[in-house]
Amino acid sequence: MSLYGDAIKALRQVILLDERVRNTAVDLARMSQEVADLRDRVSRLEGMLAAGMALSREANPARDRRRLAGPSDQSK
Template sequence: MNLYGDAIKALRQVILLDERVRTTSLDLARIGQEVADLRDRVSRLEGILAAMMARPPQAATARERRRLPGPPDQAS
């Protein structure tokens, strides 16, 4: 009877290991998809930053345009 008990115990462990492998496989696929999504988001952000850095500086803000010029320097 001990031989049958060992065989059943081994089969149970194989079944549990198979389930773990399946679960791990699904987790790995999900993580891979999340990494791909993050890579796409980072690429878009890099594109936005590159476009902003390539732009010429914008004109003064509306508040700076409304400000009156200061008195001229009076150097003698």
């Protein structure tokens, strides 16, 4: 009985391990998709931010010039 019991226990462990490996593969694929989606969202946000900054510069060019101090202005 001990030999058969050990064999059955080992088979159960192999089956459970196989199931865990499969589940891990599914989880990894899902996480990879989530990372790709987040990368796309960040890329779109960067584009929107760059466009907003460009529009802001076009709308207020004089303000940007005043804010940027040259080397001679910093000594005052």
